[in-house]
Amino acid sequence: MSLPSVAVLVTPGFSPFHFSVPCTIFGPVLADRPLFELTLCAEQPGTLKSLMGMSIETPHGLEALAQADLIIVPYWPHPGERPSAALCQSLNEAWQRGARVVGLCLGTYVLAYAGLLGGKRASTHWEFEQDFSARFPQVQLDTNALYVDEQRLITSAGTAAAMDCCLYLLRQFYGSAVANRVARRMVIPPHRDGGQAQYISHPIPQTTQDERINALLGYLRDSLDCQHDLDSLAARVMMSRRTFTRHFLRATGMSVGEWLNAERLHNSQQLLEMTEHSIEAVAALSGYQSVISFRQSFKQRYTVSPSEWRRTFQGGKSEP
Missing domain, CATH: 3.40.50.880 (Class I glutamine amidotransferase (GATase) domain)
Structure with missing residues (x-):
């Protein structure tokens, strides 16, 4: 061929x-x-x-x-x-x-x-x-x-x-x-955003200068399908809730909620591109409590639905 x-x-x-x-x-x-x-x-x-x-x-x-x-x-x-x-x-x-x-x-x-x-x-x-x-x-x-x-x-x-x-x-x-x-x-990102026309995305901090926050980010990435609250996360890094939220914002430039949502959206992108999971399963594996909230959050960020994203990025031939 x-x-x-x-x-x-x-x-x-x-x-x-x-x-x-x-x-x-x-x-x-x-x-x-x-x-x-x-x-x-x-x-x-x-x-x-x-x-x-x-x-x-x-x-x-x-x-x-x-x-x-x-x-x-x-x-x-x-x-x-x-x-x-x-x-x-x-x-x-x-x-x-x-x-x-x-x-x-x-x-x-x-x-x-x-x-x-x-x-x-x-x-x-x-x-x-x-x-x-x-x-x-x-x-x-x-x-x-x-x-x-x-x-x-x-x-x-x-x-x-x-x-x-x-x-x-x-x-x-x-x-x-x-x-x-x-x-x-x-050594470049495979894509910076989504849809048929890519829109400038909000970069997700991968590491920071705060070792305790770095360890927490790794933990959160491994448990995106779990629900997290500020008190338990603050206890995990041995800080008060107020001190933790201040450290997290200074280290990442985002609130905990903003960071989690951005990381969950990024994770959902990978699942939509690389797996055949249903939209419901993608939502659950990415930590969304309902498929409706997942669809709304995804569409708000990327201007396309999860199904449209999948059609775009699973198009063409796949690697043998």
Whole structure:
């Protein structure tokens, strides 16, 4: 069975970082198995230089877009620079035949100039939101999303959000297990939030500078399905209730209730992605006293239901 094919568009004056993100994630990132067939292409094949003097050989022209399952525009030099008619036509034809077309950071402008985003949601770098909305009022710009997937048109916010976006795409092809493995190898989070468009999440403190609080956090993570109260937790760390709540807030930046809810939601994410447990079982294993309160808390934080999250992150192929 052939591997999914990825075409990455290289432009003159390309940004090495923006270009390296899709090349890393869709290149030979795992030593024991190939995941994609990666092709570099440009409007004018040959040697292209970045603004920093780095150069790269692009052996293929726009014809490579005609065969790719996934097309990525990782960079664009300036919002006011219009892509050529040939590039716009190639992107439109690729999307119409069923390819996913991706614009990372200012690459979103290319998709918009090509007319692909009219009436659809999209994301781009926050510094250019006003400019983008003025140029493309027909596009529904999501100013809160790390990335947006709308009808096989995927756009991302700036810089590091490109990694979130590319991992999301990898997950669509191979499922959570492979995506998580790639993320671990790259030493980055497998995802920072949830739904079809990821929204900026509230990070959960893993460790603190308070050893007693650290030990308590480990205990709580191992017993999320139990109900906890402040008095018993304070006694566990040998503090008064008032002293304990003050130490916990100073160490984690959260109240005990806030921390537990965030950790329970994180645990429920993992169960939804990696198991076939019912929503009721996920709620119970994550420490929610009712499935109704779990659904409400999950939807409030991630703007999607637990079932929608599962459909998104269990999609694609699973690792053998």
